[in-house]
Amino acid sequence: MSTERVLAIALPDSLLIDEDNLRGKTVKIGQIARAASIFGVERIYIYRDTRQDFERDYLVAKEILQYSETPQYLRKRLISRKSDLENVGLLPPLRIPHHQVEPIPKQGEIREAALFFQSGELVADIGGREAALYSGRGQAGQRVTVKVDSARSPVKVSEIKRPEEIFWGYEVRRAPSLARFLRSLSFDLTILTSRNGEPVATKWAELSSRLRMANRTVVCFGAPDMGIDKMLQQDHNKVSDFPRAECLNLFPDQQTATVRLEEALLGTLSILNVLRRILN
Amino acid sequence: MSTERVLAIALPDSLLIDEDNLRGKTVKIGQIARAASIFGVERIYIYRDTRQDFERDYLVAKEILQYSETPQYLRKRLISRKSDLENVGLLPPLRIPHHQVEPIPKQGEIREAALFFQSGELVADIGGREAALYSGRGQAGQRVTVKVDSARSPVKVSEIKRPEEIFWGYEVRRAPSLARFLRSLSFDLTILTSRNGEPVATKWAELSSRLRMANRTVVCFGAPDMGIDKMLQQDHNKVSDFPRAECLNLFPDQQTATVRLEEALLGTLSILNVLRRILN
Numbered sequence: 403m404s405t406e407r408v409l410a411i412a413l414p415d416s417l418l419i420d421e422d423n424l425r426g427k428t429v430k431i432g433q434i435a436r437a438a439s440i441f442g443v444e445r446i447y448i449y450r451d452t453r454q455d456f457e458r459d460y461l462v463a464k465e466i467l468q469y470s471e472t473p474q475y476l477r478k479r480l481i482s483r484k485s486d487l488e489n490v491g492l493l494p495p496l497r498i499p500h501h502q503v504e505p506i507p508k509q510g511e512i513r514e515a516a517l518f519f520q521s522g523e524l525v526a527d528i529g530g531r532e533a534a535l536y537s538g539r540g541q542a543g544q545r546v547t548v549k550v551d552s553a554r555s556p557v558k559v560s561e562i563k564r565p566e567e568i569f570w571g572y573e574v575r576r577a578p579s580l581a582r583f584l585r586s587l588s589f590d591l592t593i594l595t596s597r598n599g600e601p602v603a604t605k606w607a608e609l610s611s612r613l614r615m616a617n618r619t620v621v622c623f624g625a626p627d628m629g630i631d632k633m634l635q636q637d638h639n640k641v642s643d644f645p646r647a648e649c650l651n652l653f654p655d656q657q658t659a660t661v662r663l664e665e666a667l668l669g670t671l672s673i674l675n676v677l678r679r680i681l682n
Numbered sequence: 683m684s685t686e687r688v689l690a691i692a693l694p695d696s697l698l699i700d701e702d703n704l705r706g707k708t709v710k711i712g713q714i715a716r717a718a719s720i721f722g723v724e725r726i727y728i729y730r731d732t733r734q735d736f737e738r739d740y741l742v743a744k745e746i747l748q749y750s751e752t753p754q755y756l757r758k759r760l761i762s763r764k765s766d767l768e769n770v771g772l773l774p775p776l777r778i779p780h781h782q783v784e785p786i787p788k789q790g791e792i793r794e795a796a797l798f799f800q801s802g803e804l805v806a807d808i809g810g811r812e813a814a815l816y817s818g819r820g821q822a823g824q825r826v827t828v829k830v831d832s833a834r835s836p837v838k839v840s841e842i843k844r845p846e847e848i849f850w851g852y853e854v855r856r857a858p859s860l861a862r863f864l865r866s867l868s869f870d871l872t873i874l875t876s877r878n879g880e881p882v883a884t885k886w887a888e889l890s891s892r893l894r895m896a897n898r899t900v901v902c903f904g905a906p907d908m909g910i911d912k913m914l915q916q917d918h919n920k921v922s923d924f925p926r927a928e929c930l931n932l933f934p935d936q937q938t939a940t941v942r943l944e945e946a947l948l949g950t951l952s953i954l955n956v957l958r959r960i961l962n
Binding site for chain 2: 426429433436437439440441442492494496497498499502569601602603604606652653654655656657658659660661662665668669670671672673675676677679680681
């Protein structure tokens with residue numbers, strides 16, 4: 403059993419319902435990618451809002467999130483030009499560990515790489531000046547994690563597993579409706595965020611200890627125009643059907659009529675990040 | 683003495699240094715206006731970053747912040763067209779209490795109004811179908827707070843003080859350099875946010891009680907490219923010159939190289955809003 407800590411978030415595929423153009427959608431997804439990255443979110447689930455088909459916006463969100471997470475030096479090789487990526491110039495850089503590479507690799511360094519054929523040989527682009535000789539099971543066009551075995555020319559790398567002790571970006575996963583997703587979860591701690599939830603300050607001590615104990619935590623958010631309560635209702639479920647989940651109001655006495663999804667995400671993760679470290 | 687609680691924030695006038703066009707600046711200011719509004723920030727100080735003259739960006743920030751805070755129905759009367767406001771269509775609505783008005787006013791209701799002359803008489807635009815007869819000391823072109831004395835035509839309003847028991851928007855104020863600003867402050871609690879500050883989780887109990895006790899709290903932020911420590915150093919001061927201020931790291935173990943100003947603002951205010959409510 404791995405003792406890796408996993409922090410995941412779950413957002414509805416209607417997350418872009420309040421943005422009517424690609425520019426606005428791109429900016430919003432950029433904010434989500436940043437919030438996830440600051441707090442080391444490893445997995446972003448995008449669940450189905452069953453009131454209608456949001457597949458198109460799901461694809462937009464997924465593509466922009468993945469673009470944002472891909473190290474800059476690999477984007478050209480790995481991501482084909484798509485109209486959904488027209489405004490990626492607006493995305494703020496994530497500046498997470500695996501994005502920060504020097505042109506000259508160091509012995510033992512771990513990097514993300516893209517595999518391609520050069521003079522009939524499968525080599526790895528690791529953002530250096532030359533392609534590296536690659537040993538591993540990957541195929542051309544794939545992104546893999548490698549370790550630099552030799553930093554001198556010819557640079558040699560071999561494939562390794564994603565490192566667990568350092569934040570190595572997030573992956574995007576499709577999920578069914580929120581109710582089905584919650585039933586299928588194997589997380590130790592599930593947090594539902596809702597204006598109608600319990601005020602976080604009243605149960606902070608329990609929550610703080612659960613956050614510290616949990617190896618796998620998922621934090622779920624409602625849609626820009628529909629809270630988690632209603633989201634479950636439309637699937638003939640309710641919050642109390644999930645008694646092990648914590649349903650929390652993290653914005654007590656909010657002064658605006660609503661808190662936007664991207665704001666709720668950043669604020670919630672900021673609070674949980676501190677709460678986890680409070681010892682009572 | 684008033685027992686009004688005041689929450690203020692202080693941002694440098696170099697806050698837009700990482701945005702090279704008005705679109706990006708507008709989006710960033712929009713995020714700041716939202717964060718301030720969610721948590722009921724009454725005052726936004728913009729202090730001088732003394733390394734160079736940022737007066738131009740100060741004006742852009744001030745104009746967009748004020749535009750954003752002005753109720754939609756008064757913007758045409760109160761705000762003249764300026765090139766700095768070209769992209770205000772990108773601003774998310776704040777949806778704070780005084781922005782939410784119905785076309786038909788109610789007796790006793792408090793509203794923001796703009797004064798203007800109609801048929802030789804000073805009247806008030808309160809976002810209703812007709813201008814209201816106004817009693818008070820205001821002048822044409824001013825924005826005032828009024829109470830609806832009679833909701834039937836002719837609608838009558840009289841000027842009152844800004845309500846204190848409900849969040850009624852923020853004001854923007856100019857401040858000198860951070861060091862001079864900190865020396866001049868009459869706040870009960872001054873918080874400096876810095877990556878080099880004390881981890882908030884280790885002193886949460888003291889902080890929580892200080893937050894509850896303080897009637898006047900100000901939270902200060904550094905520049906996008908310069909932390910509060912260096913900001914004070916360039917003015918020949920240091921954090922320890924302000925022993926009564928709490929210097930806090932609110933993003934322990936951040937996974938991105940930096941936390942952007944607008945992210946730090948929203949995350950910090952989210953944490954303090956909850957911390958203030960935790961009883962030990």
